[in-house]
Amino acid sequence: MSTKTPSRLEKILASGNLAVTSECGPPRGSNGDTITKKAEMIKDYVDAINITDNQTSVTRLCSLAACIRLKLMGLEPILQMVTRDRNRIALQSDILGAASFDIFNILCLSGDHQSFGDNPQGQNVFDLDSMHLIQTVRYMREEGKFLGGDDIDRPPRMFVGAAVNPFADPFEIRVPRLAKKVAAGVEFIQTQCIYNLDKFELWMKQARDRGLHEKVYILAGVTPLKSAGMAKYMKNRVPGMDVPDEVVERMSGVPKEKQPEEGIKICVESIQRLKEVEGVRGFHIMAIEWEEKVPEIVEQSGLFPRPKVE
Amino acid sequence: MIVAERKPIEEIMGFAKNCKKILMVGCNECVTVCYAGGRKEVAILASALKMAFKKDGKGLEVTEVTLERQCDHEYLEEIRNIVDEHDAIVSLACGVGVQFMAEKYLTTPVFPGVNTRFMGVTEESGVWSERCQGCGECILGQTAGICPISRCAKRLLNGPCGGSTNGKCEINKDLDCAWQLIIDRLKALDRLDDYEEIIPIKDWSTERAGGPRKVVREDLKQ
Amino acid sequence: MRLSYPDSIRIIRLPCTGKIDVIHIMEAFEKGADGVYVAGCLEGECHFIKGNLRARKRVEYTKKLLDDIGVGGERLEMYNIAASDGPRFAAVAREMHGKITALGPSPIKKSL
Numbered sequence: 001m002s003t004k005t006p007s008r009l010e011k012i013l014a015s016g017n018l019a020v021t022s023e024c025g026p027p028r029g030s031n032g033d034t035i036t037k038k039a040e041m042i043k044d045y046v047d048a049i050n051i052t053d054n055q056t057s058v059t060r061l062c063s064l065a066a067c068i069r070l071k072l073m074g075l076e077p078i079l080q081m082v083t084r085d086r087n088r089i090a091l092q093s094d095i096l097g098a099a100s101f102d103i104f105n106i107l108c109l110s111g112d113h114q115s116f117g118d119n120p121q122g123q124n125v126f127d128l129d130s131m132h133l134i135q136t137v138r139y140m141r142e143e144g145k146f147l148g149g150d151d152i153d154r155p156p157r158m159f160v161g162a163a164v165n166p167f168a169d170p171f172e173i174r175v176p177r178l179a180k181k182v183a184a185g186v187e188f189i190q191t192q193c194i195y196n197l198d199k200f201e202l203w204m205k206q207a208r209d210r211g212l213h214e215k216v217y218i219l220a221g222v223t224p225l226k227s228a229g230m231a232k233y234m235k236n237r238v239p240g241m242d243v244p245d246e247v248v249e250r251m252s253g254v255p256k257e258k259q260p261e262e263g264i265k266i267c268v269e270s271i272q273r274l275k276e277v278e279g280v281r282g283f284h285i286m287a288i289e290w291e292e293k294v295p296e297i298v299e300q301s302g303l304f305p306r307p308k309v310e
Numbered sequence: 311m312i313v314a315e316r317k318p319i320e321e322i323m324g325f326a327k328n329c330k331k332i333l334m335v336g337c338n339e340c341v342t343v344c345y346a347g348g349r350k351e352v353a354i355l356a357s358a359l360k361m362a363f364k365k366d367g368k369g370l371e372v373t374e375v376t377l378e379r380q381c382d383h384e385y386l387e388e389i390r391n392i393v394d395e396h397d398a399i400v401s402l403a404c405g406v407g408v409q410f411m412a413e414k415y416l417t418t419p420v421f422p423g424v425n426t427r428f429m430g431v432t433e434e435s436g437v438w439s440e441r442c443q444g445c446g447e448c449i450l451g452q453t454a455g456i457c458p459i460s461r462c463a464k465r466l467l468n469g470p471c472g473g474s475t476n477g478k479c480e481i482n483k484d485l486d487c488a489w490q491l492i493i494d495r496l497k498a499l500d501r502l503d504d505y506e507e508i509i510p511i512k513d514w515s516t517e518r519a520g521g522p523r524k525v526v527r528e529d530l531k532q
Numbered sequence: 533m534r535l536s537y538p539d540s541i542r543i544i545r546l547p548c549t550g551k552i553d554v555i556h557i558m559e560a561f562e563k564g565a566d567g568v569y570v571a572g573c574l575e576g577e578c579h580f581i582k583g584n585l586r587a588r589k590r591v592e593y594t595k596k597l598l599d600d601i602g603v604g605g606e607r608l609e610m611y612n613i614a615a616s617d618g619p620r621f622a623a624v625a626r627e628m629h630g631k632i633t634a635l636g637p638s639p640i641k642k643s644l
Contacts, residue, residue: 084464088511110471113463113481124464131468132511147511165472170493173470176506180468184508192472239473239480319600350555354597357558362601364562365639 004187005141007104007159008076009048011309012282013188013217018275019282020303021078021190021219022294023050026061035066038291039075045298046285047306048076048105050190054085057117064094068101078161079103082111087127088136088147095137099156107161107190108133131184134162138185160185165192166203167242175206182215189216190284193223193234196242197273204279213279220274223286224293225263228252264293264300271301311340311431312404313438314347314424316355322400323362325421329397330369332359334423335389335411336376337403344438346424347402349376355402355423380407386414393418428460446516446523452509454495461488467509535618537625540632549573549610550583557594561603564641567632569609571624577614584612603639607632 003010012019022042027034039049049070053063067077079098081091095106110130114122128136136147137160144155162181166174178189194200200220207213225231228251235243247266254262267285274280283303287293298304326332334352342348356372363370373396377385380403393399393415401408402423412420428440443460449467450457459465463481470489473480477490496502514520546552549572560568570591572584588610595605609631611624 110464110466112473115463115481126465127514128511129464129466129468130471131508135508135511163472168470168472169474169476169487170470170490173493173502173505176502180506180508183506239475319597323601350553353555354558357555357562358597358601361558361562361603361640365602 005104005157005159006102007048007157008309009078009105009188010159012047012307015307015309017282017307018280018303019048019217019219020046020285020298020306021048021050021282022046022285022287022291023052023078023080024066024291025052025055025289026063026066028058028060030061032061032065032069035061035069036073039070039073041291042294043073043075045295045304045306047282048078050078050080050107050284053080053082053109053111054117055080055112057084057112057114057119059118064098067098067103071101071103076105077103078105078107079158080107080109081133082109083126083128083130083133084111084114084124087125091128091133091136092140092146095140095156095158096152099154099158104158105161106137106158107163108137108186109163130162131180134160134181134184134186159187161188161190162186163192164189165240166194166200167192167196168240171199171203174203175210175212178207178212178216179210182212186216189218191218191221192240193221193286194270194274195234195247196244197270199242200274201277204277208279217281218279219282219284220271220277220280221284221286222267222270222274222297223288224267224290224297225251225259226290227256227259227263230263264297267297268300271297271303275301311343311429312406312426313344313428313430313440314341314404314426316346316351316402316424317422319355319358319362322355322421322423323359325400326359326363326370326398331371331373331396333373333375333389333393333396333399333418334359335380335399335401335403336374337380337401337407338376338378339381339403341403341424342376343432347404349374352376352402355400381410383414386411390415444517445512445514446520447513449509449512452504452507454492454499454501454504456488456491456495458488458492461486461491467512535622537622538629540629541625548578548580548583549587550578550580552587552590554590554594554597557591557608558597561598561607561638561640564638566638566641567607567609567628567635569611569624569628571611571613571621574612574614604635607635607638 003014024035024038051063051066054060063080067079070077108130114124137158140156144152146152164178231243231248231251234241235248251259251262271283285294285297334356336347336349336352352374356374360370360372375389379385398419400421400423401411405426408422429442430438430440433439440460445459458469462469463479470487474487474490477487479485479487496505549570552570557568570587572587578584591610595608599605613620
């Protein structure tokens with residue numbers, strides 16, 4: 001596939017290499033070093049770094065400012081943008097702000113409901129949904145226009161991504177929903193954390209049956225489990241998460257001090273198996289507050305060193 | 311209908327605290343059907359207020375009236391000659407009625423007796439739920455007759471989000487996922503293919519965002 | 533059986549406790565009752581199927597209302613007593629009489 005943006009992530013994917021992305025959550029404060037330190041830990045092991053946008057609706061340092069910090073370090077940020085907090089004026093404005101710093105990747109999301117966060121009394125916006133945000137960025141890029149129809153001076157050149165959750169309900173529309181995002185103009189996908197590999201493979205097969213794997217780059221999402229407690233929490237408490245019993249049992253089956261190691265092992269094994277799945281074009285490693293483990297996961301999975309691109 | 315709930319007694323007592331005689335006005339429409347502000351609720355609230363005052367050694371006289379509607383001039387006019395005898399009006403109508411009352415009777419304070427919640431249905435006796443947010447541009451024709459604006463916590467026009475679990479919304483296990491309902495109904499109508507049509511970016515100018523709204527019918531106007 | 537019960541109690545007969553409404557109870561307090569109890573049939577034995585269950589819910593609602601206005605929800609109770617159970621009827625009457633005597637006169641009555 002030929003590239004349409006200056007995004008390094010897009011180049012790596014287009015060259016046929018398996019891409020590796022990871023993510024950093026900005027701090028709950030104005031200390032910018034927190035984000036640069038996290039990025040330092042993983043920078044040589046990933047092709048691009050997502051910066052979350054007030055994830056789980058908890059107020060944090062903004063994604064755009066954190067992305068600029070990465071950019072100034074010479075790294076490749078993926079700007080996560082949720083439609084929960086801003087209307088179409090603010091969204092387009094922030095896209096231009098990011099474009100002015102040559103941020104070349106964006107991940108379009110609707111965002112968790114604010115009732116999960118630190119301001120459950122707040123308004124939500126949802127002027128657009130994630131599907132519309134994909135359309136908006138593509139429109140700004142391709143047409144060089146604002147949604148209002150006016151021309152943009154130096155339009156954004158962003159590689160447009162979105163998230164999909166192959167495990168949420170109802171399962172029967174999970175592939176149609178991917179098709180819908182592809183029709184909206186999405187170019188890469190990062191999936192929800194995969195623990196149920198059988199179900200993921202079934203989803204991927206259905207996506208292949210419709211040829212979707214040739215229209216969009218799919219990065220399989222993985223999250224190493226730190227403990228049996230975390231496995232249970234993810235299974236029971238996180239909406240739309242599918243953690244099979246055997247994963248929980250495997251984590252519970254080793255002594256507490258060995259559980260982090262077991263979690264990494266499961267993660268690496270998952271990557272090895274997912275590498276064989278046709279249509280998986282890379283990995284998105286979400287090591288939640290455990291960024292220091294990303295290098296070891298990447299190395300053990302045989303994804304190191306990362307390819308160099310122009 | 312418009313669904314409302316009685317305000318906490320304490321709040322209403324606060325409104326009435328300096329009054330000796332109040333006019334308590336119920337409404338025979340929506341708030342009667344949802345047991346918030348009909349004749350019966352007026353009687354109960356009046357009794358409660360009188361007792362609360364009596365307990366503190368104060369007297370309170372309450373005139374109870376329930377009008378056919380409070381959102382039309384003709385019914386609100388029915389109380390014109392008694393309003394002045396009262397220190398304040400407590401209206402148990404929805405916010406519409408309370409305001410129309412205040413617009414009409416300029417020199418008497420008007421207080422709300424209910425919190426107006428939403429436009430909805432009686433799911434079963436004692437249970438009401440929201441169905442419409444009056445966005446001014448109905449999309450039910452594209453969403454199999456189920457409104458994602460009023461029934462999806464994120465108002466997603468192209469849902470469901472990743473939080474839909476076993477047909478329920480991520481914010482509350484008792485809340486149906488609107489998009490699950492839409493998909494189920496599309497299936498029942500044998501129209502599941504329609505799911506893949508992207509509902510375009512919405513023009514919200516007909517909604518609250520566009521400022522206070524007005525409908526004018528020239529053929530009916532005096 | 534000729535069982536005696538406290539003469540402070542005034543009985544208001546209803547065809548079924550399902551007939552009782554919040555406003556009836558409120559008016560009793562407004563007129564100076566120190567306490568009110570609703571005596572319904574045993575649960576599951578209502579001739580009208582759910583009358584006594586409905587009464588209990590209304591009593592619960594009214595208790596809250598009485599708390600809100602400072603009269604005290606504890607002055608209102610719901611009991612289920614079989615129609616043939618005279619001794620229990622008398623026992624409940626004594627229990628309620630004792631409870632209200634301990635609580636003293638209603639704050640409404642005091643200021644009447």
